[in-house]
Amino acid sequence: MKLFIDTAITEEIAAAAELGVISGVTTNPSLLAKSGRTLNDVITEILSLVNGPVSAEVEESSAENMYRQAHEIVNSVNFNPNITIKLPMTEDGIKVCRRLSSEGIMTNVTLVFSVPQALLAMEAGAEFISPFMGRMDDKYADAESGFKLIKKIAEVKRIYGYKSKIIAASIRHTAHVEQAALAGADIATIPFKVIKQMYCHELTENGLKIFRDASKK
Numbered sequence: 632m633k634l635f636i637d638t639a640i641t642e643e644i645a646a647a648a649e650l651g652v653i654s655g656v657t658t659n660p661s662l663l664a665k666s667g668r669t670l671n672d673v674i675t676e677i678l679s680l681v682n683g684p685v686s687a688e689v690e691e692s693s694a695e696n697m698y699r700q701a702h703e704i705v706n707s708v709n710f711n712p713n714i715t716i717k718l719p720m721t722e723d724g725i726k727v728c729r730r731l732s733s734e735g736i737m738t739n740v741t742l743v744f745s746v747p748q749a750l751l752a753m754e755a756g757a758e759f760i761s762p763f764m765g766r767m768d769d770k771y772a773d774a775e776s777g778f779k780l781i782k783k784i785a786e787v788k789r790i791y792g793y794k795s796k797i798i799a800a801s802i803r804h805t806a807h808v809e810q811a812a813l814a815g816a817d818i819a820t821i822p823f824k825v826i827k828q829m830y831c832h833e834l835t836e837n838g839l840k841i842f843r844d845a846s847k848k
């Protein structure tokens with residue numbers, strides 16, 4: 632499973648890129664607001680930090696305006712092949728997904744919470760689809776709702792041979808990363824804080840201390 636970072640904070644992206652295990656970035660309007668920067672202001676810098684797909688989300692609602700904004704974003708980064716247009720899982724979003732996919736522009740359909748939604752996005756040629764694990768678990772008070780959603784979408788993808796890559800999104804903790812991998816996600820997009828937690832296990836820390844103490848003797 633590939634690992635993306637879910638943030639618009641360039642310091643976090645740069646630090647994650649240094650780890651050598653991050654192959655893409657996802658942003659959204661909330662993450663941009665948190666970073667204190669605008670998409671226009673930051674997107675070229677993000678593309679320079681990671682050699683992989685970078686999702687930039689449209690903020691318009693109508694198909695016509697989303698399509699126009701998508702092209703503005705693509706133009707603003709000089710047609711960088713890693714730019715990926717993130718579109719909402721709406722009727723208009725799916726129409727734009729089909730159009731952009733036909734033009735060879737990578738798309739990421741976001742806010743996916745069901746198999747029928749995933750089917751629409753995959754049929755529309757989405758390069759990526761983003762089912763949200765954390766928000767599923769919050770809503771249905773079941774710590775496995777997100778896991779089951781990814782598992783079902785991965786199964787449908789397998790049966791029909793869809794090419795869209797499943798990005799497990801809305802990841803809140805390392806258990807979600809584990810669930811995403813076991814459910815068959817192609818990618819997990821992970822907040823920086825959770826990436827750092829992935830290194831940790833108390834037995835690793837204890838074991839290291841034992842080895843270090845031994846080597847001092």
Ligand code: E4P
Nearest residue numbers: 637657658659766800801802
């Ligand atoms: C995915 O691409 C989204 O940016 C993100 O994972 C949303 O997560 P949230 O539920 O924590 O807002």
